[in-house]
Amino acid sequence: MLTALLVVLFSILIVKAWLENQRNKKEVQGINNIAPPGPKGVFGSVKILSQVGKIPFLDFHKISQKYGSILNLDLNTKNILILSQYENIKEVHSNCLADNRAPIEIPNLIFTGSKESKGVLLNSGSAWQELRRFTIRSLKDLGINKSASEETVLTESNALVEEIRRQMKSKNVVDVDLMFNKAVLNVVWKFVSNQRYEYDDVKLEKLMRVLNTFMNIGQKIMGKPIGIFPILRFFPPFRWVFLECYNGVKELRDMIQESIDEHIKTFDKNDPKDFIDMFLSELNTTDKMTIDQLLICCTDLFIAGSETSSKGLMFAMALMIRHPDIQTKVQEELDSTLQGKTFVSMSDKKNLPYTEAVINEVLRFCNVVPVVAPRSNTDDIKIDKYTVKKNTTIMTNTYSVHMDEDYWKDPNVFRPERFIKNGQYVHDERNIPFGIGRRRCLGEGLARMENFLFFSNLLLNFRFYPDKEMPSIDPVPGFSNGPAAFCTRVEERF
Template identity: 35%
Template sequence: MQLPLGTVLPSFWEKSPLQTLLFLSAILLILAQYLKNRKQHLHYPPGPPGLPIVGNFFQIDFKNPQIGIQKVRSEMGNTFYNEMHAGNLTFLIVSGMPLIKEVLINQDQVFIDRPQIPVHFHVFKTHGLLMSNGQEWRQQRRFALMTLRNFGLGKKSLEYRIQEEARYLIEAIREEKGQPFDPHFQINNAVSNIICSITFGRRFDYHDAQFRELLKSLDTVTVLEASWECQLFNIFPWIMKFLPGSHQKFFREWKKLESFVKHVIKQHKEDLNTEETLDFIDAYLKELSKDDIHPSFNEENLVFCTLDLFFAGTETTSTTLRWALLYMALYPDIQGKIQAEIDRVVGQSRQPTMADKENMPYTNAAIHEVQRMGNIIPFNAPRVARVDTTVAGYHVPKGTVLSTNLTALHRDPKEWATPETFNPEHFLENGQFKKKEAFLPFSIGKRVCLGEQLARTELFLFFTCLLQKFTFQAPPNTQLSLDFRVGITVSPASYQICTIPRVM
């Protein structure tokens, strides 16, 4: 008599669980090998061997993933697959300027969308400026750009606002009286106040305890995204959402930021003046009152677009400025050359302006070199292939996640004379500033950073204003280092610095 299959399998498991486990593991390994061979048959890019389901998860150095990626690149070439994480998502890593231009410019319509990586999807769904796709993304980006321009982007009014905030920052630093301090949150607050004035219609005092906590939440989510728990959530979201770990704190801190934005929006709705538009939230609320708007305009998108502007407008520029002060303290000769140029072009009787930039090639080159060496977004923001395509002669199927290797580009010995050394001369030719094609801190193509112009203005004005008034140096008997933290951005590890007022 033949027993039903449902009776046989439980019986088999009860009598020999170890054999059953080994049998199932063998099937998975055979399946993984089959899929690997199938990739090779379909002329997929090469990649390091990974385990079934988890891919290359256990090969990741979460404290310094760039090192591992560059090692694989040296073995595999400029185009390779990496089954790093995100469950069934496979990552295509592309290096070198020709291939980066191929995927981000020549094939921009193929790689224009963002992937639905579980840890991002859990927070943003498909809303906002960073994670939305298709017509929703186009409509929200167009509106955000128009509104930013209306509130001063590219105009003198915004330049004056940054100069004013630089004065507040200088006074906050003077309060330290030359003693060692961590400039992290003063710089965060100063930079954030620019985007806050545009989105929320106000700035926040550096002693505002509530806003300081908000900036700490921003810093926390930046760091926690790189944690192994968040990456494991990308593989097993249906399990990890019930388990404790840093991923739960990551989600809680995002909720705090979201609640703050919702509270500000609520206040704006109560105080809305139909005759005057004071900031981005006002402009969006008035857009919602129109009859013929695109369906993507709704209050949920307002929350996440505002959150995107707040986060991106705070984190990236402030991180770059913290790298800048660290490099100045580590390279006092370069700091001295910058200050000599500031003294020659600007002097001490007025603040630097954007009009001075053309006459300050060495300062401009130093800022660019900080961005190259800081390399705060080493693999760019991810994209996903909308359709099957070909890259470097390899088959790339629909759904493949694309990362562009900016670390390799910004440290390429073919592009930079001293790729591992801080050297502003990389951006100079015959004493004049020279643009470099292999310099992409803001990315390229249709998804180029929305706030590039704002960030460039902030970096120049804050940096020159600070070096006009202070000399930055290590505390006595202290050796500063270039240690860093990996998260959404690569930021300097916490450091103490001394600011010595310049006496002219």
């Protein structure tokens, strides 16, 4: 009898525990904690990923149109979430629980030379927070977004104009791709190490090779088998791809390290001249402020501030050639506003609304960096009505935001007037070429200054025409996206 009673009591306890467990599950996975939509099983997820080809952001856009703006892919060992809607991207990018970079071993090896995360771009946690704060503060102290940076960009803008004139003496056809790359690299190098190079300097040619490496990383690593399965770097043909990219970025790191060593020899704490000096001023004040971190922070500045700006300028020039009426309208605004002034400065910007609108329409229309480096959430987070599991790899596609037909109405039309209201330029919060939220591009201010001063001064001085054929605006994928290199016929306007 006693045994039977104990069995009944034990059974009741088991049932009670089971019911409690089910109740807890409902609280965690109930109607307020719905998993994001996605295909069932690994096979369905792999099938969707197999649709991603040479231009990932276009394929992500097609996938979002078919499966929805929030898509969860279950790969058994990890989840991948693809976001394509502005509100969802804004929500995630403003959430401190989604600040971390997702583990991306191969890019980390290439950019830092080790598996350890360093610098700002690919770092996470307190190291990322501290180094980002320091970098923003240092660039501000060096005059970024102020007169000091304007002087640097105007110097390079004048050099670019003179280089075009020099090339026009022998022919009126100019390869603007190489010149844009050199101009932008000089601006970045000036802030990093207080140096600039003449356009025929071998050191500048060396920096140019790094841009080709960034292109290879985007084309051959990101989203490709070696980028997903790091072990492939030990086996051909992936081995050769990895080494090509690794050695290319190592050449940049070696060049920066050489400059750091030179700075150490001449360092004056009371007279910091550039970013390297600013970092040396606080060297070893914390465990994050080390020479290794300085090296990668400088590398990050090149990655974020060189290729993206030069490709944006290439797109802008291609579109002016393809839309001569818009080029004319910009030049008419420049002429009427400047009234004989020989160069455009930042003080003129407020009086050049159409020029500003054209530049921002280029950034929206061309999507130089449509898919940013993926994030990972340190805890479960909410997106809309869904709960995203901890340690999900979160990818965002700003191309879908910029090509949202419900919002822009005619997103596939290049129409600068969409940013004009009552004759004035009006910023649109959904135009997010530099990202959004807590990891927004820290060099956005300088990049926008470069875009404005380079573009407006070129159009003030020259008229650009197609050479043998119209330049393409189809994206050539890389670490960022740009048009295929092209030449342009150039005529002096004055």
